[in-house]
Amino acid sequence: MPLQYQGIIAEHQTAREGVGVFDISHLGRAWVKGPGAGSRLRSVTTFDVTSIKVGAAYYSLYCNESGGIEDDVIVYHVGEESWLVVHNASNAVSDFERLRAVAPDQAVEVTAETVMLAIQGPDAVPLLSQVFDIDVGGWKPRQCGEIDWKGGKAFFARTGYTGEEGGECVVPAEHAEALWDALLSGGATPCGLGARDTLRLEAALPLYGNELDPTILPFEAGLGFAVTFQDGAPFTGRSALIDAQTSSPIRKLTHLAARDRGVPRAGFPVHAPEVTEPIAYLTSGTFSPSLRHGIAMAYLPVAYAKPGLMLEVDVRGRALPVVVVNRPFYRKSRPS
Amino acid sequence: MKMDYETPDHLLYTDSHEWIRRDPDNPNLITIGITDYAQDHVGDVVFLDYQVEDETVEAGDVCAEIESTKTVADLYTPVRGEVVAVNRNLEDQPDLVNTSPYDEGWMVQVQVAEESDLDGLLDAAGYLSFLETN
Numbered sequence: 001m002p003l004q005y006q007g008i009i010a011e012h013q014t015a016r017e018g019v020g021v022f023d024i025s026h027l028g029r030a031w032v033k034g035p036g037a038g039s040r041l042r043s044v045t046t047f048d049v050t051s052i053k054v055g056a057a058y059y060s061l062y063c064n065e066s067g068g069i070e071d072d073v074i075v076y077h078v079g080e081e082s083w084l085v086v087h088n089a090s091n092a093v094s095d096f097e098r099l100r101a102v103a104p105d106q107a108v109e110v111t112a113e114t115v116m117l118a119i120q121g122p123d124a125v126p127l128l129s130q131v132f133d134i135d136v137g138g139w140k141p142r143q144c145g146e147i148d149w150k151g152g153k154a155f156f157a158r159t160g161y162t163g164e165e166g167g168e169c170v171v172p173a174e175h176a177e178a179l180w181d182a183l184l185s186g187g188a189t190p191c192g193l194g195a196r197d198t199l200r201l202e203a204a205l206p207l208y209g210n211e212l213d214p215t216i217l218p219f220e221a222g223l224g225f226a227v228t229f230q231d232g233a234p235f236t237g238r239s240a241l242i243d244a245q246t247s248s249p250i251r252k253l254t255h256l257a258a259r260d261r262g263v264p265r266a267g268f269p270v271h272a273p274e275v276t277e278p279i280a281y282l283t284s285g286t287f288s289p290s291l292r293h294g295i296a297m298a299y300l301p302v303a304y305a306k307p308g309l310m311l312e313v314d315v316r317g318r319a320l321p322v323v324v325v326n327r328p329f330y331r332k333s334r335p336s
Numbered sequence: 337m338k339m340d341y342e343t344p345d346h347l348l349y350t351d352s353h354e355w356i357r358r359d360p361d362n363p364n365l366i367t368i369g370i371t372d373y374a375q376d377h378v379g380d381v382v383f384l385d386y387q388v389e390d391e392t393v394e395a396g397d398v399c400a401e402i403e404s405t406k407t408v409a410d411l412y413t414p415v416r417g418e419v420v421a422v423n424r425n426l427e428d429q430p431d432l433v434n435t436s437p438y439d440e441g442w443m444v445q446v447q448v449a450e451e452s453d454l455d456g457l458l459d460a461a462g463y464l465s466f467l468e469t470n
Binding site for chain 2: 008009010167194261262287289316
Protein backbone atom coordinates (compact mmCIF):
# COMPACT_ATOMS: atom_id res chain seq x y z
CA MET A 1 0.00 0.00 0.00
CA PRO A 2 1.46 3.37 -0.94
CA LEU A 3 1.77 6.17 1.62
CA GLN A 4 -0.71 8.19 -0.39
CA TYR A 5 -2.52 8.26 -3.74
CA GLN A 6 -3.80 11.82 -4.08
CA GLY A 7 -2.94 13.31 -0.68
CA ILE A 8 -3.37 12.29 2.94
CA ILE A 9 -5.94 14.94 3.83
CA ALA A 10 -8.19 14.27 0.81
CA GLU A 11 -8.04 10.50 1.44
CA HIS A 12 -8.69 10.98 5.14
CA GLN A 13 -11.76 13.08 4.40
CA THR A 14 -13.01 10.48 1.93
CA ALA A 15 -13.06 7.88 4.69
CA ARG A 16 -14.77 10.30 7.10
CA GLU A 17 -17.37 11.63 4.65
CA GLY A 18 -17.72 9.09 1.83
CA VAL A 19 -16.06 5.74 1.38
CA GLY A 20 -12.39 4.83 1.14
CA VAL A 21 -10.79 1.52 0.21
CA PHE A 22 -7.48 0.44 1.74
CA ASP A 23 -5.39 -2.41 0.37
CA ILE A 24 -4.28 -4.03 3.64
CA SER A 25 -2.95 -7.21 2.04
CA HIS A 26 0.37 -6.66 3.86
CA LEU A 27 -1.32 -7.87 7.08
CA GLY A 28 -0.68 -11.51 7.98
CA ARG A 29 -3.63 -13.91 7.67
CA ALA A 30 -3.75 -17.40 9.10
CA TRP A 31 -6.48 -19.97 9.61
CA VAL A 32 -6.53 -22.31 12.56
CA LYS A 33 -8.96 -25.13 11.87
CA GLY A 34 -9.81 -28.50 13.31
CA PRO A 35 -10.64 -30.29 16.54
CA GLY A 36 -9.54 -28.25 19.56
CA ALA A 37 -8.39 -25.32 17.38
CA GLY A 38 -10.07 -22.79 19.68
CA SER A 39 -8.35 -23.92 22.86
CA ARG A 40 -4.99 -24.17 21.07
CA LEU A 41 -5.41 -20.61 19.86
CA ARG A 42 -6.47 -19.58 23.36
CA SER A 43 -3.14 -20.85 24.72
CA VAL A 44 -1.37 -17.92 22.98
CA THR A 45 -4.04 -15.19 23.16
CA THR A 46 -4.74 -12.98 26.17
CA PHE A 47 -8.48 -13.03 25.44
CA ASP A 48 -10.52 -16.20 25.84
CA VAL A 49 -11.21 -16.62 22.14
CA THR A 50 -13.33 -19.72 22.81
CA SER A 51 -15.92 -17.35 24.31
CA ILE A 52 -16.34 -15.53 20.98
CA LYS A 53 -19.60 -16.57 19.33
CA VAL A 54 -19.40 -18.21 15.90
CA GLY A 55 -19.72 -15.37 13.40
CA ALA A 56 -18.09 -12.71 15.57
CA ALA A 57 -14.65 -11.12 15.90
CA TYR A 58 -12.71 -9.86 18.90
CA TYR A 59 -9.51 -7.95 19.56
CA SER A 60 -6.76 -9.84 21.38
CA LEU A 61 -3.06 -9.73 22.14
CA TYR A 62 -0.13 -12.11 22.01
CA CYS A 63 2.01 -11.51 25.09
CA ASN A 64 5.36 -12.83 26.28
CA GLU A 65 5.89 -14.59 29.65
CA SER A 66 6.48 -11.17 31.27
CA GLY A 67 3.09 -9.96 30.04
CA GLY A 68 4.61 -7.62 27.44
CA ILE A 69 2.76 -7.19 24.15
CA GLU A 70 4.25 -9.16 21.24
CA ASP A 71 1.44 -8.24 18.84
CA ASP A 72 -2.17 -7.15 18.71
CA VAL A 73 -4.47 -9.28 16.56
CA ILE A 74 -8.05 -9.67 15.45
CA VAL A 75 -9.50 -13.14 15.97
CA TYR A 76 -12.48 -14.13 13.83
CA HIS A 77 -14.51 -17.14 14.95
CA VAL A 78 -15.72 -18.16 11.52
CA GLY A 79 -17.01 -21.72 12.04
CA GLU A 80 -17.42 -24.05 15.01
CA GLU A 81 -13.79 -25.18 14.75
CA SER A 82 -12.52 -22.59 12.31
CA TRP A 83 -10.70 -19.36 13.21
CA LEU A 84 -9.08 -16.64 11.16
CA VAL A 85 -6.39 -14.51 12.80
CA VAL A 86 -5.06 -11.26 11.35
CA HIS A 87 -1.54 -10.20 12.35
CA ASN A 88 0.52 -7.05 11.92
CA ALA A 89 2.78 -7.25 8.87
CA SER A 90 5.98 -6.64 10.86
CA ASN A 91 5.19 -9.59 13.14
CA ALA A 92 3.55 -11.92 10.63
CA VAL A 93 6.45 -14.42 10.51
CA SER A 94 6.91 -14.78 14.27
CA ASP A 95 3.14 -14.73 14.84
CA PHE A 96 2.62 -17.60 12.46
CA GLU A 97 5.44 -19.52 14.15
CA ARG A 98 3.62 -18.96 17.42
CA LEU A 99 0.45 -20.51 15.97
CA ARG A 100 2.30 -23.40 14.38
CA ALA A 101 4.00 -24.18 17.69
CA VAL A 102 0.63 -24.78 19.38
CA ALA A 103 -1.34 -26.06 16.37
CA PRO A 104 1.20 -27.66 14.03
CA ASP A 105 -1.34 -29.44 11.83
CA GLN A 106 -4.06 -26.81 12.01
CA ALA A 107 -2.43 -23.44 11.33
CA VAL A 108 -2.36 -22.43 7.65
CA GLU A 109 -1.04 -19.10 6.46
CA VAL A 110 -2.96 -17.61 3.50
CA THR A 111 -1.31 -14.18 3.28
CA ALA A 112 0.29 -14.76 -0.12
CA GLU A 113 -2.69 -16.26 -1.95
CA THR A 114 -5.32 -13.79 -0.71
CA VAL A 115 -5.80 -10.05 -0.62
CA MET A 116 -7.40 -8.09 2.19
CA LEU A 117 -9.24 -4.83 1.65
CA ALA A 118 -10.76 -2.45 4.20
CA ILE A 119 -13.77 -0.45 3.02
CA GLN A 120 -14.48 2.37 5.45
CA GLY A 121 -16.69 5.42 5.70
CA PRO A 122 -20.32 6.48 6.06
CA ASP A 123 -21.09 5.27 2.51
CA ALA A 124 -19.30 1.93 2.94
CA VAL A 125 -22.32 -0.14 4.01
CA PRO A 126 -24.50 0.54 0.92
CA LEU A 127 -21.49 0.04 -1.36
CA LEU A 128 -20.56 -3.27 0.27
CA SER A 129 -24.18 -4.43 0.15
CA GLN A 130 -24.27 -3.72 -3.57
CA VAL A 131 -20.88 -5.25 -4.40
CA PHE A 132 -21.33 -8.42 -2.33
CA ASP A 133 -25.11 -8.65 -2.81
CA ILE A 134 -25.74 -9.06 0.91
CA ASP A 135 -27.49 -6.82 3.46
CA VAL A 136 -24.38 -5.48 5.21
CA GLY A 137 -26.51 -3.03 7.21
CA GLY A 138 -28.09 -6.06 8.88
CA TRP A 139 -24.67 -7.26 10.06
CA LYS A 140 -23.76 -6.23 13.61
CA PRO A 141 -20.46 -4.56 14.50
CA ARG A 142 -17.71 -7.24 14.60
CA GLN A 143 -19.95 -9.78 12.85
CA CYS A 144 -18.03 -11.95 10.36
CA GLY A 145 -18.57 -14.84 8.01
CA GLU A 146 -17.93 -16.44 4.66
CA ILE A 147 -20.04 -15.23 1.76
CA ASP A 148 -20.48 -16.46 -1.80
CA TRP A 149 -18.78 -14.22 -4.30
CA LYS A 150 -17.71 -14.77 -7.93
CA GLY A 151 -18.64 -18.43 -7.67
CA GLY A 152 -16.29 -18.91 -4.71
CA LYS A 153 -15.96 -17.97 -1.07
CA ALA A 154 -15.01 -14.58 0.31
CA PHE A 155 -14.55 -13.67 3.94
CA PHE A 156 -16.28 -10.54 5.19
CA ALA A 157 -16.34 -8.83 8.59
CA ARG A 158 -17.74 -5.63 10.06
CA THR A 159 -14.35 -4.59 11.44
CA GLY A 160 -11.92 -1.78 10.70
CA TYR A 161 -9.20 0.52 11.94
CA THR A 162 -10.60 3.97 11.25
CA GLY A 163 -13.44 4.50 13.73
CA GLU A 164 -15.90 4.50 10.81
CA GLU A 165 -18.67 2.26 9.53
CA GLY A 166 -17.64 -0.35 7.01
CA GLY A 167 -15.93 -3.68 6.83
CA GLU A 168 -12.91 -5.72 5.83
CA CYS A 169 -12.77 -8.61 3.41
CA VAL A 170 -10.40 -11.35 2.33
CA VAL A 171 -10.69 -12.74 -1.20
CA PRO A 172 -8.50 -15.05 -3.33
CA ALA A 173 -5.77 -13.06 -5.06
CA GLU A 174 -7.14 -13.93 -8.52
CA HIS A 175 -10.33 -11.98 -7.71
CA ALA A 176 -8.53 -8.97 -6.25
CA GLU A 177 -8.61 -6.82 -9.36
CA ALA A 178 -12.30 -7.46 -10.01
CA LEU A 179 -13.17 -6.54 -6.44
CA TRP A 180 -10.99 -3.42 -6.46
CA ASP A 181 -12.58 -2.28 -9.73
CA ALA A 182 -16.11 -2.99 -8.46
CA LEU A 183 -15.45 -0.94 -5.33
CA LEU A 184 -13.96 1.97 -7.28
CA SER A 185 -16.72 2.03 -9.87
CA GLY A 186 -19.21 1.97 -6.97
CA GLY A 187 -17.68 5.20 -5.64
CA ALA A 188 -14.85 4.16 -3.30
CA THR A 189 -11.63 6.19 -3.34
CA PRO A 190 -8.25 4.46 -2.82
CA CYS A 191 -6.62 5.48 0.46
CA GLY A 192 -3.00 4.95 1.51
CA LEU A 193 -1.00 4.25 4.63
CA GLY A 194 -0.81 7.95 5.51
CA ALA A 195 -4.57 8.32 5.82
CA ARG A 196 -4.80 4.96 7.58
CA ASP A 197 -2.49 6.38 10.24
CA THR A 198 -4.29 9.73 10.69
CA LEU A 199 -7.65 7.92 10.86
CA ARG A 200 -6.53 5.38 13.46
CA LEU A 201 -4.88 8.13 15.51
CA GLU A 202 -8.08 10.22 15.57
CA ALA A 203 -9.91 7.07 16.70
CA ALA A 204 -7.14 6.63 19.33
CA LEU A 205 -6.40 3.08 18.18
CA PRO A 206 -2.92 1.88 19.15
CA LEU A 207 -0.38 0.77 16.55
CA TYR A 208 2.12 -2.02 17.14
CA GLY A 209 5.64 -0.56 16.98
CA ASN A 210 4.41 2.81 18.22
CA GLU A 211 2.10 2.33 21.22
CA LEU A 212 2.65 -1.41 21.61
CA ASP A 213 5.88 -3.34 22.05
CA PRO A 214 7.23 -6.23 24.17
CA THR A 215 7.94 -3.91 27.14
CA ILE A 216 4.37 -2.57 27.36
CA LEU A 217 1.74 -4.26 29.51
CA PRO A 218 -1.85 -4.42 28.19
CA PHE A 219 -3.17 -2.50 31.21
CA GLU A 220 -0.75 0.39 30.59
CA ALA A 221 -2.05 0.60 27.02
CA GLY A 222 -5.69 0.67 28.14
CA LEU A 223 -6.19 -2.80 26.65
CA GLY A 224 -7.39 -4.60 29.78
CA PHE A 225 -10.58 -5.51 27.89
CA ALA A 226 -8.47 -7.84 25.73
CA VAL A 227 -7.19 -9.84 28.72
CA THR A 228 -9.40 -12.46 30.39
CA PHE A 229 -8.61 -15.01 33.09
CA GLN A 230 -12.07 -16.29 34.11
CA ASP A 231 -11.95 -19.45 32.00
CA GLY A 232 -8.89 -20.55 33.98
CA ALA A 233 -7.15 -21.71 30.81
CA PRO A 234 -3.37 -21.31 30.63
CA PHE A 235 -1.94 -18.84 28.10
CA THR A 236 1.45 -17.25 27.55
CA GLY A 237 1.93 -14.41 30.04
CA ARG A 238 -1.02 -15.35 32.26
CA SER A 239 0.67 -15.26 35.66
CA ALA A 240 2.58 -12.05 34.93
CA LEU A 241 -0.65 -10.42 33.75
CA ILE A 242 -2.55 -11.52 36.88
CA ASP A 243 0.17 -9.83 38.95
CA ALA A 244 0.10 -6.73 36.77
CA GLN A 245 -3.66 -6.43 36.98
CA THR A 246 -3.62 -6.36 40.77
CA SER A 247 -0.79 -3.81 41.12
CA SER A 248 -1.17 -0.13 40.29
CA PRO A 249 0.35 0.86 36.95
CA ILE A 250 3.21 3.37 36.84
CA ARG A 251 2.41 4.76 33.40
CA LYS A 252 -0.64 4.97 31.22
CA LEU A 253 -1.23 5.56 27.52
CA THR A 254 -2.47 9.14 27.42
CA HIS A 255 -4.05 11.27 24.71
CA LEU A 256 -2.84 14.80 24.03
CA ALA A 257 -4.47 17.53 21.95
CA ALA A 258 -2.43 20.51 20.76
CA ARG A 259 -3.69 23.93 21.83
CA ASP A 260 -1.62 25.90 19.33
CA ARG A 261 -0.16 25.61 15.83
CA GLY A 262 2.39 22.85 15.39
CA VAL A 263 2.51 19.15 14.66
CA PRO A 264 3.53 16.81 17.48
CA ARG A 265 5.26 13.73 16.05
CA ALA A 266 6.49 10.37 17.36
CA GLY A 267 9.63 10.70 19.47
CA PHE A 268 9.12 14.32 20.56
CA PRO A 269 9.65 14.91 24.32
CA VAL A 270 6.74 15.76 26.63
CA HIS A 271 7.42 18.25 29.43
CA ALA A 272 5.53 19.04 32.62
CA PRO A 273 5.74 22.47 34.30
CA GLU A 274 8.75 22.83 36.59
CA VAL A 275 10.19 19.44 35.67
CA THR A 276 13.55 19.62 33.88
CA GLU A 277 13.68 16.21 32.27
CA PRO A 278 11.03 15.05 29.80
CA ILE A 279 8.27 13.06 31.51
CA ALA A 280 7.70 10.98 28.36
CA TYR A 281 8.24 10.78 24.60
CA LEU A 282 5.39 10.69 22.09
CA THR A 283 4.63 7.26 20.67
CA SER A 284 2.56 8.73 17.81
CA GLY A 285 1.54 12.18 16.71
CA THR A 286 0.08 13.89 13.70
CA PHE A 287 -2.01 16.75 12.40
CA SER A 288 -5.64 15.69 12.71
CA PRO A 289 -7.37 16.49 9.41
CA SER A 290 -10.83 16.25 11.03
CA LEU A 291 -10.06 18.41 14.06
CA ARG A 292 -7.53 20.71 12.35
CA HIS A 293 -5.00 20.54 15.18
CA GLY A 294 -2.22 18.30 16.39
CA ILE A 295 -2.99 15.10 18.30
CA ALA A 296 -0.60 12.66 19.98
CA MET A 297 -0.24 9.74 22.34
CA ALA A 298 2.37 9.03 25.02
CA TYR A 299 2.88 6.83 28.06
CA LEU A 300 2.74 9.36 30.90
CA PRO A 301 3.43 8.68 34.57
CA VAL A 302 -0.08 8.15 36.00
CA ALA A 303 0.10 11.39 38.03
CA TYR A 304 0.04 13.31 34.74
CA ALA A 305 -2.55 11.18 32.93
CA LYS A 306 -5.41 13.43 34.01
CA PRO A 307 -7.82 14.91 31.46
CA GLY A 308 -7.59 18.71 31.47
CA LEU A 309 -3.96 18.82 32.56
CA MET A 310 -1.80 21.19 30.47
CA LEU A 311 1.62 19.97 29.32
CA GLU A 312 4.10 20.90 26.60
CA VAL A 313 5.57 19.01 23.67
CA ASP A 314 9.01 20.05 22.50
CA VAL A 315 8.55 20.59 18.75
CA ARG A 316 12.15 21.05 17.58
CA GLY A 317 12.99 23.43 20.41
CA ARG A 318 9.65 25.19 20.54
CA ALA A 319 7.11 24.49 23.31
CA LEU A 320 3.75 23.38 21.93
CA PRO A 321 1.03 23.52 24.62
CA VAL A 322 -1.06 20.34 24.78
CA VAL A 323 -3.93 19.26 26.98
CA VAL A 324 -4.63 15.73 28.24
CA VAL A 325 -7.95 14.55 26.77
CA ASN A 326 -10.13 11.45 26.91
CA ARG A 327 -10.06 8.98 24.04
CA PRO A 328 -11.02 8.96 21.24
CA PHE A 329 -9.97 12.27 19.73
CA TYR A 330 -12.67 11.94 17.09
CA ARG A 331 -15.94 10.03 17.22
CA LYS A 332 -18.10 9.51 14.15
CA SER A 333 -21.47 11.22 14.24
CA ARG A 334 -24.37 8.89 14.94
CA PRO A 335 -26.36 7.80 11.90
CA SER A 336 -29.42 10.05 11.67
CA MET B 337 9.95 8.90 -10.91
CA LYS B 338 7.14 11.28 -11.80
CA MET B 339 8.65 14.04 -13.94
CA ASP B 340 5.71 16.14 -15.08
CA TYR B 341 6.37 18.89 -12.55
CA GLU B 342 5.77 22.48 -13.48
CA THR B 343 8.96 24.55 -13.69
CA PRO B 344 8.06 27.97 -15.14
CA ASP B 345 10.76 29.39 -17.41
CA HIS B 346 10.75 32.88 -15.93
CA LEU B 347 11.88 31.71 -12.48
CA LEU B 348 15.22 30.81 -10.93
CA TYR B 349 15.70 27.71 -8.76
CA THR B 350 17.87 26.25 -6.00
CA ASP B 351 19.01 22.69 -5.43
CA SER B 352 16.98 22.77 -2.19
CA HIS B 353 13.80 23.16 -4.28
CA GLU B 354 13.03 26.85 -3.81
CA TRP B 355 11.97 29.03 -6.70
CA ILE B 356 12.98 32.71 -6.95
CA ARG B 357 11.16 35.39 -8.93
CA ARG B 358 12.86 38.72 -9.58
CA ASP B 359 10.58 41.74 -9.56
CA PRO B 360 10.53 43.17 -13.13
CA ASP B 361 10.69 46.73 -11.79
CA ASN B 362 13.19 46.05 -9.02
CA PRO B 363 15.43 43.11 -9.96
CA ASN B 364 16.98 43.01 -6.49
CA LEU B 365 13.59 42.33 -4.89
CA ILE B 366 12.98 38.59 -4.97
CA THR B 367 10.01 36.43 -4.02
CA ILE B 368 10.74 32.91 -2.75
CA GLY B 369 8.55 29.81 -2.57
CA ILE B 370 8.86 26.05 -2.96
CA THR B 371 8.64 24.27 -6.30
CA ASP B 372 5.89 22.02 -7.59
CA TYR B 373 8.25 19.07 -7.06
CA ALA B 374 8.82 20.14 -3.44
CA GLN B 375 5.14 20.58 -2.61
CA ASP B 376 4.38 17.16 -4.10
CA HIS B 377 7.08 15.52 -1.99
CA VAL B 378 6.29 17.37 1.23
CA GLY B 379 2.58 16.50 0.91
CA ASP B 380 -0.39 18.38 2.33
CA VAL B 381 0.96 21.49 4.06
CA VAL B 382 -0.87 22.11 7.34
CA PHE B 383 1.14 24.86 9.05
CA LEU B 384 3.62 27.47 7.92
CA ASP B 385 5.77 29.09 10.59
CA TYR B 386 7.91 32.04 9.67
CA GLN B 387 11.31 32.11 11.38
CA VAL B 388 12.15 35.63 10.19
CA GLU B 389 10.42 38.97 9.88
CA ASP B 390 11.77 42.36 8.75
CA GLU B 391 15.32 41.29 9.42
CA THR B 392 18.61 40.64 7.72
CA VAL B 393 19.18 37.08 6.59
CA GLU B 394 22.28 35.29 5.38
CA ALA B 395 22.35 32.85 2.48
CA GLY B 396 21.20 29.45 3.81
CA ASP B 397 19.14 30.86 6.70
CA VAL B 398 15.82 29.16 7.41
CA CYS B 399 13.01 31.60 6.62
CA ALA B 400 10.05 29.31 7.30
CA GLU B 401 9.20 25.86 8.64
CA ILE B 402 6.76 24.01 6.43
CA GLU B 403 4.78 21.41 8.38
CA SER B 404 2.92 18.81 6.34
CA THR B 405 0.97 15.69 7.21
CA LYS B 406 4.07 13.67 6.35
CA THR B 407 7.04 15.72 7.47
CA VAL B 408 8.55 19.12 8.21
CA ALA B 409 10.68 20.99 5.68
CA ASP B 410 12.57 24.26 5.76
CA LEU B 411 12.47 27.19 3.35
CA TYR B 412 15.95 28.65 2.88
CA THR B 413 16.92 31.98 1.44
CA PRO B 414 19.57 31.38 -1.22
CA VAL B 415 21.07 34.86 -0.82
CA ARG B 416 21.85 37.51 1.80
CA GLY B 417 19.39 40.38 2.16
CA GLU B 418 16.56 41.96 4.06
CA VAL B 419 13.20 40.21 4.52
CA VAL B 420 10.60 42.78 3.46
CA ALA B 421 7.41 40.69 3.40
CA VAL B 422 6.01 37.29 4.33
CA ASN B 423 2.81 35.76 2.94
CA ARG B 424 0.42 35.95 5.91
CA ASN B 425 -2.35 34.24 3.88
CA LEU B 426 -0.52 30.97 4.28
CA GLU B 427 -1.07 31.02 8.04
CA ASP B 428 -4.80 30.52 7.44
CA GLN B 429 -4.60 28.73 4.08
CA PRO B 430 -1.42 26.64 4.11
CA ASP B 431 -2.86 24.43 1.36
CA LEU B 432 -2.16 27.26 -1.12
CA VAL B 433 1.41 25.92 -1.08
CA ASN B 434 0.05 22.72 -2.65
CA THR B 435 -2.58 24.18 -4.93
CA SER B 436 -0.67 27.23 -6.18
CA PRO B 437 3.03 26.77 -5.43
CA TYR B 438 4.26 29.43 -7.88
CA ASP B 439 1.65 32.08 -7.25
CA GLU B 440 -0.56 32.29 -4.16
CA GLY B 441 1.77 29.92 -2.32
CA TRP B 442 4.73 32.35 -2.29
CA MET B 443 6.39 32.59 1.12
CA VAL B 444 8.84 35.47 1.60
CA GLN B 445 10.18 38.53 -0.21
CA VAL B 446 13.81 39.53 0.22
CA GLN B 447 15.62 42.69 -0.85
CA VAL B 448 18.89 41.24 -2.12
CA ALA B 449 22.08 42.83 -0.76
CA GLU B 450 24.37 41.88 -3.65
CA GLU B 451 22.87 41.29 -7.09
CA SER B 452 25.75 39.04 -8.14
CA ASP B 453 24.71 36.58 -5.40
CA LEU B 454 21.85 35.56 -7.72
CA ASP B 455 24.29 34.41 -10.40
CA GLY B 456 24.71 30.94 -8.92
CA LEU B 457 21.02 30.04 -9.13
CA LEU B 458 19.64 27.50 -11.62
CA ASP B 459 17.37 28.33 -14.52
CA ALA B 460 14.37 26.13 -15.31
CA ALA B 461 16.37 23.83 -17.59
CA GLY B 462 19.13 23.53 -15.01
CA TYR B 463 16.64 22.71 -12.25
CA LEU B 464 14.89 20.09 -14.39
CA SER B 465 18.17 18.36 -15.16
CA PHE B 466 19.02 18.53 -11.44
CA LEU B 467 15.68 16.77 -10.71
CA GLU B 468 16.43 14.12 -13.32
CA THR B 469 19.89 13.33 -11.96
CA ASN B 470 19.06 13.41 -8.23
